[in-house]
Amino acid sequence: MGDPFAGPGSGRSKAQELADVINRLLQTLVTRCAKGEEVRDYFEIGVLGYGHTVGNALQGPLAGRDFVPISQIAFNPARLESRAKKVPDGAGGLVEQTFQFPVWLDPVHNGGTPMCEAIRRAKAAIEAWASAHMNSYPPTIIHVTDGESTDGDPSGLAREIGLIATSDGPACLYNLHISSTSATPITFPSSEAELPDQFARLLFGMSAPLPEKIRREAASEGYSVGDGSRGFAFNADLVEAIRFIDIGTRVSGLR
Amino acid sequence: MSRAAVRFAGRLAKLGNTLDECEDAFSSSSSRFAVSDGATESSYSSVWAEILTRTFCTVEDGLDTPETIGAWLEASRQEWRVWEASVAARENLPWFTRDKLRSGAFATFAGISFRDSQWVVFALGDTCVFVVREDALVHSFPLSSGAEFGTSPALLSSRDDDLPIEESSLLAGSASRGDRIYLTTDALAHWFVDDFEAGRKPWDALDGISSIEDLEIFVSEERAGLRMRNDDVALLSLEIVDD
Numbered sequence: 358m359g360d361p362f363a364g365p366g367s368g369r370s371k372a373q374e375l376a377d378v379i380n381r382l383l384q385t386l387v388t389r390c391a392k393g394e395e396v397r398d399y400f401e402i403g404v405l406g407y408g409h410t411v412g413n414a415l416q417g418p419l420a421g422r423d424f425v426p427i428s429q430i431a432f433n434p435a436r437l438e439s440r441a442k443k444v445p446d447g448a449g450g451l452v453e454q455t456f457q458f459p460v461w462l463d464p465v466h467n468g469g470t471p472m473c474e475a476i477r478r479a480k481a482a483i484e485a486w487a488s489a490h491m492n493s494y495p496p497t498i499i500h501v502t503d504g505e506s507t508d509g510d511p512s513g514l515a516r517e518i519g520l521i522a523t524s525d526g527p528a529c530l531y532n533l534h535i536s537s538t539s540a541t542p543i544t545f546p547s548s549e550a551e552l553p554d555q556f557a558r559l560l561f562g563m564s565a566p567l568p569e570k571i572r573r574e575a576a577s578e579g580y581s582v583g584d585g586s587r588g589f590a591f592n593a594d595l596v597e598a599i600r601f602i603d604i605g606t607r608v609s610g611l612r
Numbered sequence: 613m614s615r616a617a618v619r620f621a622g623r624l625a626k627l628g629n630t631l632d633e634c635e636d637a638f639s640s641s642s643s644r645f646a647v648s649d650g651a652t653e654s655s656y657s658s659v660w661a662e663i664l665t666r667t668f669c670t671v672e673d674g675l676d677t678p679e680t681i682g683a684w685l686e687a688s689r690q691e692w693r694v695w696e697a698s699v700a701a702r703e704n705l706p707w708f709t710r711d712k713l714r715s716g717a718f719a720t721f722a723g724i725s726f727r728d729s730q731w732v733v734f735a736l737g738d739t740c741v742f743v744v745r746e747d748a749l750v751h752s753f754p755l756s757s758g759a760e761f762g763t764s765p766a767l768l769s770s771r772d773d774d775l776p777i778e779e780s781s782l783l784a785g786s787a788s789r790g791d792r793i794y795l796t797t798d799a800l801a802h803w804f805v806d807d808f809e810a811g812r813k814p815w816d817a818l819d820g821i822s823s824i825e826d827l828e829i830f831v832s833e834e835r836a837g838l839r840m841r842n843d844d845v846a847l848l849s850l851e852i853v854d855d
Contacts, residue, residue, distance in 0.1 A: 391708040
């Protein structure tokens, strides 16, 4: 994908990898909603970060905001970074082009992984949002983590998320585990059988089954998915993480 | 000698959008007719659809072989690149506009090119050409059943791509006086094929459309009855007449 944020083995810290995933996720969603110089507000987005504390994670002009329409995300990155890249010039050579990369989050190096507290906060946020938007597509929580919980087992909370609903169906919790090892990513598994350890099985158990529409999108992207496939990816690198999130958010038929 | 006369040419935006937002385009000349549907997901796809239909109808060389179609496409892409460069040169362009512009624009396409009483159609995606002779459907191209209409049609890209034009994207035929030929984008094309598969004659309804108001009334009714998807609509109706 020609990303300036290098892949596995790049020596980047896990915190940086996590920030990269979120920044690229937001970039993907904005681009999808963009039409000319406008952005259609198909989504409202909230970003919670957790480490030493749990709190709203967007930086820059959007700092402290709970849910923000995607157009405001588009127009308010904390900053735009410029990177020069060599691209084909159409005549067999290469030409240097400047690309702008929006940054909404910087890595925060924190101790601890209070996963229960974070999921509890996210659940409360989507519960309030769902009751104010009963005719919308149900909220989706994408939980991105690089390690195990340090404040207990969040499985019960995960189940409760499935009880929150709009007229269109139940809220979904997807789990994306980021790893900077070279282990093969496992994406959209339908059973625990292929999973390497207890941690993976825990996250699998917490992950909602993929709605049919998203299953079809995953299949059209080459994933082998079945009825029991869940919104879960284990050992994902940056490229795989973006694919996972892109597919998991194709809710409106807008590709 | 015969020629193709335009009986109707028009387009409507999807219900809820203004005509500005319509991403279907059509164009015609004395011997060329074309319709195109810009993909909603790409930016400026209406610009690409307009370039494709206009250049198809005005390019001088023939358009009846994969090679000549390829040359026309390259000329269209060159025009797109010039336009794109003028947009990209603006300093205050939002970062996401620049990003999306770089991904290129996409569109489905169907065009028919006449030479004497022979014609050749080039089509890609779910924009279709229907040929009716003596009250019977003789061609439905490139799609001929409702099941073939999906959400991911083949698309012509404004970027260079290596895929060669296939013979299967071309259809040749001959024109007889009285033939009716309809070029339509996917919502209307799908409606046409569904109606035909149900044993009816969809061309009767299309022959009754001679103004934009007629098209609006017809499309509103079919959308309300859930027989036609709410989407942009473009229709070019031709009749083969004596010269």
